[in-house]
Amino acid sequence: MSEQKQIFVGWLIDGTGAPVQKKVLVTVEKGIIRSLTSHYTGSLSDSCTDLGFATIVPPFIDCHVHLAMSGGVAEEIRSSQLQAECADLKSVISRHLGYLFSHGVLAVRDGGDRGACVREFRKTYEGPVAVYTPGPAWYRDGRYGRLIGRAVTEKEELAQSFAEIDWDFDHVKLVNSGLNSLTDYGKTTRPQFDRGEIGKLVSLSGRDGKKVMVHANGVEPVREAIEGGCHSIEHGFFMGRDNLERMAAKGVVWVPTAVTMKMYAEVRKLQGDKDGAEIAHRNLMHQLEQISMAVELGVEVGLGSDSGSSGVLHGESLVDEMKLLIKGGLSLAGSIRSATLVGARLLGIENWGTIEVGKRADFLVARGGPGQLPRKFSYLEDIYTSGVPDNRYRKNPFKHTGETAVQPI
Ligand SMILES: [Zn+2]
Numbered sequence: 001m002s003e004q005k006q007i008f009v010g011w012l013i014d015g016t017g018a019p020v021q022k023k024v025l026v027t028v029e030k031g032i033i034r035s036l037t038s039h040y041t042g043s044l045s046d047s048c049t050d051l052g053f054a055t056i057v058p059p060f061i062d063c064h065v066h067l068a069m070s071g072g073v074a075e076e077i078r079s080s081q082l083q084a085e086c087a088d089l090k091s092v093i094s095r096h097l098g099y100l101f102s103h104g105v106l107a108v109r110d111g112g113d114r115g116a117c118v119r120e121f122r123k124t125y126e127g128p129v130a131v132y133t134p135g136p137a138w139y140r141d142g143r144y145g146r147l148i149g150r151a152v153t154e155k156e157e158l159a160q161s162f163a164e165i166d167w168d169f170d171h172v173k174l175v176n177s178g179l180n181s182l183t184d185y186g187k188t189t190r191p192q193f194d195r196g197e198i199g200k201l202v203s204l205s206g207r208d209g210k211k212v213m214v215h216a217n218g219v220e221p222v223r224e225a226i227e228g229g230c231h232s233i234e235h236g237f238f239m240g241r242d243n244l245e246r247m248a249a250k251g252v253v254w255v256p257t258a259v260t261m262k263m264y265a266e267v268r269k270l271q272g273d274k275d276g277a278e279i280a281h282r283n284l285m286h287q288l289e290q291i292s293m294a295v296e297l298g299v300e301v302g303l304g305s306d307s308g309s310s311g312v313l314h315g316e317s318l319v320d321e322m323k324l325l326i327k328g329g330l331s332l333a334g335s336i337r338s339a340t341l342v343g344a345r346l347l348g349i350e351n352w353g354t355i356e357v358g359k360r361a362d363f364l365v366a367r368g369g370p371g372q373l374p375r376k377f378s379y380l381e382d383i384y385t386s387g388v389p390d391n392r393y394r395k396n397p398f399k400h401t402g403e404t405a406v407q408p409i
Contacts, residue, residue, distance in 0.1 A: 064304025198228025
C-alpha cells in the first residue's frame with residue numbers, strides 16, 4: 001500500500017487571507033501535504049477520505065489568553081484564583097486548555113500571570129495545545145497590572161529589572177496603560193513607560209529573539225509602545241487613527257480583544273448596572289470602528305480573546321471575537337488569517353498557520369460551507385493532525401460543554 005493518502009474537502013480556507021477554495025483534493029504523504037488540487041472533479045478512490053460536506057482551516061492560535069484565570073464573573077472565585085498557589089491552579093489551567101482544544105486552538109499566547117504558574121504548569125503538560133507564556137507581565141508600581149504582573153518601582157529601570165531576572169519565558173508582556181473606564185466614555189490613562197524605556201526592553205529581549213506584547217489603551221500609551229519598537233499592541237482601545245497609521249508603517253500587529261468589551265456590557269447588564277453596560281457597549285462600537293480603519297490602512301490584526309478576563313471564557317470566546325472582527329470589516333478569510341497565520345508569526349512558529357504544500361497536514365474540520373462560519377467553529381466536526389483524525393479531540397472531556405457565555409466558571 002502506498003503511503004499516500006487522499007482527502008477530499010468541500011471548501012478550504014488556507015489561513016493566508018486568500019479566498020475560499022472549492023472541491024479540493026488534498027494529498028498527504030507521511031503526514032505532510034504533498035499537493036492541493038482545487039475544483040477537483042475526478043472520481044474519488046475507495047481509500048479517499050470524503051470531507052466533501054465540510055470546510056477545513058488551519059488550527060487556531062489564540063493570541064491573547066490568561067490560562068490561570070477562568071473568566072467567570074463571580075468575584076469570590078476570581079479573587080481566589082488570583083491568589084492561588086501554582087499547585088492549586090494546575091487543574092484550572094488544564095481545564096482551560098481542554099476548552100481551547102475543543103474549539104480548535106492548538107497554540108496559545110498567554111498574557112501573563114503574577115505567579116508564573118502557567119510556566120510552571122507547562123513543565124509537565126503533555127496535552128495537545130502549545131503553550132507560550134511571558135511569565136508575569138511588567139508594570140509600573142502603583143499602576144494597573146498587579147493582578148498579572150511584577151512591579152517596577154519608580155526608582156528602578158524597566159530594562160534593568162528585566163535583565164536581573166533569568167527565566168524561561170517565550171515573549172515579554174508589558175502593561176503600558178490602565179483599563180478602559182466604564183464610567184467615563186473614552187477616558188484614557190497616561191503611559192506607564194516612555195518610548196526610551198520600552199525601546200531598551202525591546203532590544204534586550206530581542207537579543208534572545210523574544211517579542212514584546214504591550215497592553216495599551218489610549219493615544220499616548222499606544223504611541224510610546226509603537227515608537228519603542230514593540231511587536232504587538234494588545235487591546236488598543238481609543239488609540240486613534242494616527243497610531244494605526246504608525247502600526248501599518250512599522251508592521252506592528254494589533255490584537256483588539258473586542259470581545260472583552262462585549263462581555264463587560266453583558267456582565268454589567270446582568271448586574272443591573274445600566275450605565276456601565278451602556279459605556280461598555282459604546283466602547284465596543286468604537287473598537288469596531290477602529291477595526292474597520294485598521295482594515296482600510298492594512299494593519300495586521302491578530303485574534304486574541306483575552307479569555308480569563310471577566311465573562312470571557314476560554315475557547316468559545318475565540319469564535320465570538322472572530323464574529324466581531326468580521327463585524328468590524330474583516331472578511332471571513334481575513335478573520336481566519338488573524339486566528340492562524342498572524343498568530344503563528346507572532347509566536348515565531350512559521351511552519352504553522354497555513355494549509356499549504358510542504359506543511360504538516362494539520363487542520364480543523366467544520367461541517368458545512370463558509371456561509372455557516374464562523375458559527376460552526378463552536379461545534380467542530382474534527383481535528384486532523386498529520387493527515388489523520390486526532391484521537392485526543394474525540395476523547396477530550398471538555399468537548400462541546402454547552403456552556404453559556406456568562407456564568408461563573
Ligand atoms: Zn490580557
